[in-house]
Amino acid sequence: MPELPEVETIRRSLEPVVVGRTVCSVDVRCASLRKPVPPGLAQRVTGRRIAATGRRAKYLLIEMDDGLMWIFHMGMSGRLQHFPAAAGEARAKHDHLVVLLDDDSTLVFNDPRRFGLVLLEDGTTKSVFADYGPEPLDRAGFHGDYLAGFRSRTNRTIKDVLMDQRIVAGLGNIYVNEILFLAGVRPRRRLRRVTGAECERIVDATRTIIEEAIEHRGSSVSDFLDGIGRRGGYQWRHRVYGREGEPCPNCGASIRAIVVGQRSSFYCSGCQR
DNA sequence: GTAAACCTGGCA
């Protein structure tokens, strides 16, 4: 589910209802996610106040008032959702973490497939973000020359490169398909064969698509919900993702589906070279 | 590089 726009949407929806709240308790109902939930997590956050929310790549950050960073990754099927006091009692299947706040509301991490992650960072160990590339919306870090600079270092496809979190952090399968359509570049093209001008176009398209997607509060392809249970709206605006056989919005040709790097890819053979 | 692995659920 959540790529950068979805995680940012979750963050924005949670911020007004969780910042300033104090954690009363944490019920870890299932600790076996992609990695085990850190032992002692409940003890370390209970009694602490939530100072801020943040996001890095596809990770949601909850900053505690003692500087401890509480980090969530949604994997493919994770949700982080806030429930007002009255609604807090009903527990659903796959509710792995239930956080009780001091206004009797709850923050619940639910993840059927358990590909998600819950982490704590206090600055004493190597951060999960240590090897991560720039944010796609960071003009200073992610620009045409930066992308072009990888051309001589790799023989990978442009799609594979854009999905690599060490090169640019936060893009996933949906948005890379959309970006490459807007930039007019086929997903199977090798980065080394992509021109400098095309690198610029790809960076521009990235900005356009990601900003649009955030504006529309992310894509609910099957079941994405934000932090207060709302669906996103960007799925209705996908130009190619999931649209095999439908007409290209530009030229009307039939959208094709192929597999690139084991992931479904969609493109228009008329508009993308 | 490429495939398989980790899981569950939904759909044809």
Next chain:
DNA sequence: TGCCAGGTTTAC
């Protein structure tokens, strides 16, 4: 019943 899914890591 089999295949597919927004992600990431690990093993040939």
